[in-house]
Amino acid sequence: MTGTRPIDAYETEWRRPTVFASHRTKWIVYGLGIAFLAWNVWEARVSLERFVYGLGQGAVLLEGMVPPDFGVSVTANGIETERSFWRIYEGMVETLAMSIVATVAGVAISVPVAVMAAENLVPRPVYYVGRAIVSVTRAMHELIVGIVLVVGFGFGALAGVLALVFATPGFFAKLLAEDLEDIDPAQLDAVRSTGAGPLSVLVYGVLPQVLPRMIGLTIYRWDINLRASTILGIVGAGGIGATLNTAFNTYEYDYAMAILLAIIALVVLGEIISAYTRRRVQ
Amino acid sequence: MADTEDRDGVTEYPEWNRHDVTTRLVRFLGLLGAVSLTVLAWRGLGVRYEYVASAPTEIRNLFGRMYPPDVAYTGDIVTPMLHTVNIAVVGTLGAICLALPVAYLGARNTTPNDATYAIGKLIISGSRSVHSIIWALVFVIMFGTGVLAGILAVTFRSIGFIAKLLAEEIEEIDETAVEAVRATGGGPLDVLIYGVVPQVKAGFVGIAVYRWDINVREATIIGLVGAGGIGVELNNRINAFDWPAVLTILLAILAVVLVSEFVSAYARRMVR
Amino acid sequence: MLSISTLGKTYGTGERALDDVSFDVEGSQVVAVIGPSGAGKSTLIRCINRLTEPTDGEVRLDGTNLTSLSNRELRAARREIGMVFQEYALVERLTVMENVLSGRLGYVSTWRGFRRKFPQEDVQQAYATLDRVGLRGHEDDRADELSGGQRQRVGIARAVLQRPKIVLADEPTSSLDPETSRAVMELLTEIAREESIPVLINIHEVPLAREHADRIIGLTDGKLVFDGTPDELDDRALDRIYRSEEPGGNADRQGTPEPEPTAGDDVNPPLERVKADARSSPEGR
Structure with a gap:
């Protein structure tokens, strides 16, 4: 098919447009990217010998793990539980308790941070402070905060709870702030025009618009806190993780496997509850 | 305001309430449940109140001991920091390789049959429900302390995440566009390159970069159980009560994580 | 026939x-x-x-x-056999030109297709066809930036580029x-005449x-x-x-x-x- 001009009037070359400034830039970026990846692989210096040896060790480990030992034994007169079973039970209860307390306290401090980090509600300087808090608490992993706090407060759940509370604004305030930025400004003006003060504006204009979302986020955060609580014990900050760490360190792999299964069950249960409640609320 | 004059047939306005009785009851019970659960949880923790009361002082003391950060120490953490980034990059690469077939199995429209779909879903949820530090514990036992265990921990944790999102991406492709390429007489590879890849490429790059960003953060902690990276150094400094050095490490982690977050966000904007 | x-x-x-x-x-x-x-x-x-x-x-x-x-x-x-689809069936994230050139995929090697290195006469033909269907200058647009009528024209151009025996x-x-429908039908009719297919x-x-x-x-x-x-x-x-x-x-x-x-x-x-x-x-x- 011919166009409006004779066929030879049309170009014979076509190059795919690129998002980069030019095709040359594109190849430079690709080259650098590949070089970076290659350097990383080389830098890791993984020797095949060690890898194969590890696989053998893995087989030994797996053998030690199966069957898992929950510390429950069946004797002639029925089921008997041992101390190790109670350690799992207590660890699980502590994990659960930590997640709940940390969620309540964490949300309590995150709400004001969220307001601070919402561009449309506060003056500029306050906004920057709010964003900074969100960034810093997001960047630091719970375990890092946990290990530092353990030194400050000693082993136990308090350090773990505080670590989780510290990490909460990075998630909760960030997402809530985004919702606050999306609220309908006309409703705020309506409340303001009745002569209401700033606090009343928050309660009557802002809160009703974001409350369901807040409840949803709280439950979501609890779910995350529950996961984190299961591992904080590895650095001594309370919960089932401590028991798991000890089991690995003392080569009780079958007991460790039992704890792992218990952790997975708890995490999956938490996820189901969280997903179900969030669907109901929103 | 309720009009209470009910003489002479004047209409009596009902009292206004925000919600009807059942809604209020459910809300009240929900709130009561939440409060009592919190109280119960708090008592279950058995934390002594004086500890809580002294918390602010303790934290201030801790910071007092840390400040000012040990600037001279900065040079020593460059290598472990590079290892951290290494672990994140290689771990993500490994996870991508392993996640591709899993995503293929876990996507409704590409999986061969119900059994393979179940296997795909099982791998995805299994990988996701074990935290990377637990994977690290396991791999340190297998491969000894060091970067290798860290890489594998990051890899195994990321498979599920990448495979899940990628499977969703595959499920969303426009089949008619694929069919159109087939209708021009293109072979299976042509169909893949022109029909499928362009549709999932942006999503795939986004997922990979996003996971890499998460993995940088994860790679900072797996060293706490000996799986290489900055975590090892942090653990050592804390055990030595070298607090100014600890603060240096914390600031370095903060910087690296924020930079990788920025890079990741930028890269994801570019590919859209 | x-x-x-x-x-x-x-x-x-x-x-x-x-x-x-x-x-x-x-x-x-x-x-x-x-x-x-x-x-x-x-x-x-x-x-x-x-x-x-x-x-x-x-x-x-x-x-x-x-x-x-x-x-x-x-x-x-x-x-x-050229084919034009109901919902255009363009690969939306590819450019207009790539969509049109994909009509030649059956003729070029996979490797050339992968590198978007189509023979010169194909590229020339693609430019001419795009001009013919009224999309000159849109070569580098992504398919999802076009309107429905424009997308269908790309779909038609893709079919034409196959130099088919039938569409x-x-x-x-x-x-x-309705307006665009009529234009698309006219285009298809004209193609039948011009290509004698x-x-x-x-x-x-x-x-x-x-x-x-x-x-x-x-x-x-x-x-x-x-x-x-x-x-x-x-x-x-x-x-x-x-x-x-x-x-x-x-x-x-x-x-x-x-x-x-x-x-x-x-x-x-x-x-x-x-x-x-x-x-x-x-x-x-």
């Missing part, structure tokens, strides 16, 4: 979508296939290039029996507004079919019930197509099957209106 004989398709569910359909198409004929939804129009088109596998009968293109080809041979045969169009106008078009709107087609084929319940010129498509013929009137006469069967609701009622007017329009426009405009 495209020759279809006793073509049939039974789906896995047992549904008989196409039953004993035979007709020939040649020259630069524009053939419109009309019929109610579910009559098997799409199945017919898709059975020709075997995007849907027919269960019986034959399709021959210039003597080659398409229904008996191996996968590799089928791919070679598909290069000679199949599966409801090419059903996602478009037949164009087979599935279409819902009877007036559009009358206006542009040289020949109309009516399908009902998978059977060919009408084959003639637009002039021959009178009320009785329309009744036969749309009410599947049987000799016994189901007089009480009032509910005419409505056309598939695709992109809004203004695009697909209710059948009664379609028929009224069809009657009021004697022989196209």
Whole structure:
């Protein structure tokens, strides 16, 4: 098919447009990217010998793990539980308790941070402070905060709870702030025009618009806190993780496997509850 | 305001309430449940109140001991920091390789049959429900302390995440566009390159970069159980009560994580 | 010449979508296939290039029996059959040019295709075709930046670039507004003339079919019930197509099957209106 001009009037070359400034830039970026990846692989210096040896060790480990030992034994007169079973039970209860307390306290401090980090509600300087808090608490992993706090407060759940509370604004305030930025400004003006003060504006204009979302986020955060609580014990900050760490360190792999299964069950249960409640609320 | 004059047939306005009785009851019970659960949880923790009361002082003391950060120490953490980034990059690469077939199995429209779909879903949820530090514990036992265990921990944790999102991406492709390429007489590879890849490429790059960003953060902690990276150094400094050095490490982690977050966000904007 | 004989398709569910359909198409004929939804129009088109596998009968293109080809041979045969789709079926994240050039994928090696290194004459042809369909200057736009009408023009350009022996169009106008629909139909008709190839078009709107087609084929319940010129498509013929009137006469069967609701009622007017329009426009405009 011919166009409006004779066929030879049309170009014979076509190059795919690129998002980069030019095709040359594109190849430079690709080259650098590949070089970076290659350097990383080389830098890791993984020797095949060690890898194969590890696989053998893995087989030994797996053998030690199966069957898992929950510390429950069946004797002639029925089921008997041992101390190790109670350690799992207590660890699980502590994990659960930590997640709940940390969620309540964490949300309590995150709400004001969220307001601070919402561009449309506060003056500029306050906004920057709010964003900074969100960034810093997001960047630091719970375990890092946990290990530092353990030194400050000693082993136990308090350090773990505080670590989780510290990490909460990075998630909760960030997402809530985004919702606050999306609220309908006309409703705020309506409340303001009745002569209401700033606090009343928050309660009557802002809160009703974001409350369901807040409840949803709280439950979501609890779910995350529950996961984190299961591992904080590895650095001594309370919960089932401590028991798991000890089991690995003392080569009780079958007991460790039992704890792992218990952790997975708890995490999956938490996820189901969280997903179900969030669907109901929103 | 309720009009209470009910003489002479004047209409009596009902009292206004925000919600009807059942809604209020459910809300009240929900709130009561939440409060009592919190109280119960708090008592279950058995934390002594004086500890809580002294918390602010303790934290201030801790910071007092840390400040000012040990600037001279900065040079020593460059290598472990590079290892951290290494672990994140290689771990993500490994996870991508392993996640591709899993995503293929876990996507409704590409999986061969119900059994393979179940296997795909099982791998995805299994990988996701074990935290990377637990994977690290396991791999340190297998491969000894060091970067290798860290890489594998990051890899195994990321498979599920990448495979899940990628499977969703595959499920969303426009089949008619694929069919159109087939209708021009293109072979299976042509169909893949022109029909499928362009549709999932942006999503795939986004997922990979996003996971890499998460993995940088994860790679900072797996060293706490000996799986290489900055975590090892942090653990050592804390055990030595070298607090100014600890603060240096914390600031370095903060910087690296924020930079990788920025890079990741930028890269994801570019590919859209 | 495209020759279809006793073509049939039974789906896995047992549904008989196409039953004993035979007709020939040649020259630069524009053939419109009309019929109610579910009559098997799409199945017919898709059975020709075997995007849907027919269960019986034959399709021959210039003597080659398409229904008996191996996968590799089928791919070679598909290069000679251009196809235009209902929802454009462009790869939205690729540029307009890549979509058009993908019409040449059957001719170039996979490696060249991968690098987007198409032969010079193909690129030249692609530029010319884009100019012809009125999209000059849009080469580097991404397909998802275009309007519906523009996208369908890219789809047509892709089919034309195959230098096909026939173009199949599966409801090419059903996602478009009436104005654009007419323009797309005009373009398809002109292509038939300029390339001297037949164009087979599935279409819902009877007036559009009358206006542009040289020949109309009516399908009902998978059977060919009408084959003639637009002039021959009178009320009785329309009744036969749309009410599947049987000799016994189901007089009480009032509910005419409505056309598939695709992109809004203004695009697909209710059948009664379609028929009224069809009657009021004697022989196209």
